[in-house]
Amino acid sequence: MDKLKVTPPPHLHSGDQIRFVMRDVLVALIPACLAAIYFFGWRALLMLAVGTGSAVFWEWLLVSKEKKTIGDLSAAVTGMLLTLVLPPSLPLWLIPIGTLIAIGLGKLIFGGLGYNPFNPALIGRAALMASWPAAMTSWFWPKGASLPLENFNALTTATPLVLAKYRGFQVGYSQLFWGNVAGSLGETSAFAILLGAAYLIIKRRIDLRIPLSYLATVFILMAIWGRDPVFHLLAGGLLLGAFFMATDYVTTPVTPRGRIVFGIGCGILTVLIRLFGGYPEGVNYSILLMNALSPLLERWTMPVPGRRSSRA
């Protein structure tokens, strides 16, 4: 007879695994990827392949043989998310640089998945933004998109947020909703993002506290400032950021109340940057800043501490 195994309880498990979590996120990103390909052509597919593939490659290269971690799929998620927040005209060779920074400096240097204080994909994007600002802010409108202003060149032009901020022109809701506008690969179609978000919600992968408090804050503040709140929800990277970046487990509070405060903080910062900052868009930096505050928020919102046992 074989020896009996002595394992600690519980002896039942939900069967959930980290890679299932990541797999669900990847699946949820499929609509956004398809929208990117639909609007920006096959180049988008190539970019996504390079981004996701290079991220996995870096993780494989940089993690020692004994504990290969690419199987947990988190590198693939980081690579795909990063690519989705890049402009569709970005030179291909910049993408692996971005993913190297995201995986190496954003995650592995801190000890790998679970220990990184900042969202790796956003670290990658912020680094590219700081180093190649021109490439990171050149946009083009999808073919066949009804161009908002006659005198705009169809290839290098401005995103709806830029138009709104500097030209006082606002793209219509339905165009924003379907995504037929200039912008980062995966950010333009609100429809595709919401479809993916719905999947994550059904799969119970994300807690709605963060995205809802984030979006509600932006909506309310924009309305107070007399801007069109619906436009600001739909334009730019807010939806993708709120549902896919601000919900990253590792870099956000685990406490329910902490999550609400986190979302509100992201919302306030995004509005401040969009209205008063030097950039038309502020989702990236808002979430990164709130990532930094996350441990603090978690401390403040911990459940009431227990009493100590009596000690002599």
Place this chain on the structure above:
Amino acid sequence: MRNTFPRGGIHPPDGKELTSAQATQKLPAPQLLYLPLGQHLGAPSQSIVERGQQVLLGEKIAESGGKVGVPVHASVSGVVKDFTTTTMPNGTKSLTVVLENDGKDTPAPPLRRPQREPEEIAPEEIVDFMEEAGLVGMGGAAFPTHVKYRLPEGTKIDTLIVNGAECEPFLTCDHRLMLEDTDDLILGIRLMMRASGATRAIVGIEENKPDAIALLEERFAGLPQVEVKKVKLKYPQGEERLLIKAATGREVAPDELPSKAGVIVNNVATVAALGQAFRTGMPLIERVVTVTGPGVEKPGNWRVRLGTPVEELLGAAAWRGTTTLLAGGPMTAPAIFDLKTPVTKATSGLVALDEKTQQAGPCIRCGRCVQACPFGRMPLYFGPYLEQGRLDELEDMGLLHCRECGCCSYVCPAHRPILQTIRLAKARIRNRTREV
């Protein structure tokens, strides 16, 4: 009033369909029985027999070892063959009396007890009887029952809660017992109400046992002070504090006893055992054990003499030889490694399953454990803090309020061994408290 606890909890696959419809069968007493002297919480019992001595069925073979302790009785008639050390279900060792069964079941004289209606007996007499009968919590805790009823001065109990939730997956022994031993259960309830002074009794049963709920409701028709409380199907609904909350709405502070809230909780098996002992005069010498799991061909419920080695049960249930054998419900029970481990007063089940060990990954801070914890703890912190030796902070985080239900480990996608960490951390804190 809500019929469950307010936060956390999980829905594991329950596996009860394997055995819930099967009537309890009697397992013939084996040739040799192993009666551990330390099978309950508290002081081990002191043997009062000698090697070679003849004993009768139900005869006392060991005396209570202290205030928190109970006697042990012979579960067959025969000869004291030996004294030995056996492995207990939880892996500890205990001095054990080995009985050789003569197959005759010649009974000892019944325990003395007043031949009156429970309501006419002095409470102390009932409490003494609980002790004499060797009663301990049969839901798994093995805490001597009479100790709960020796209340400190000034404590007033108004409610007896009978725990029939049986929220652990796979187990159906309590379910069967409610269906089959209803008379003893009712007698036990009356005795315990009398002993505690409770003016009402609530039997909490999870909604997945509608037949038990219906039967008891019908049988309680003539007893206005006794009611059935149907509680929601959610693990760990049978946890003492959570059941108190669901049944009465009262909260028991983490470091207080239920009696502080005017409540005593007993498992249905314990209550029925009291009723049976009182009716027959035979002390606690047997119990119902659910032998089940994917690893046995003939799952079922068995009425087993205490001290029966688990291999006898496995034989009866046609065990297929799985990797893992659990002495109780799969969420909290320890795995056993010795087939000679005897059935004790607290062995509610024997679950055979194959376990695949899953490599633990890093905590990804998903917060699932926080959402699942019925006691509002932050289980993800326990591991790192223990590693860093931050025991004070562990206490500040309410580690000691954790009731070890295992929900956190169950849901963790990273397969962190959280419950194991918790037990280690608690042991470290206890030891340190002792050292200081």
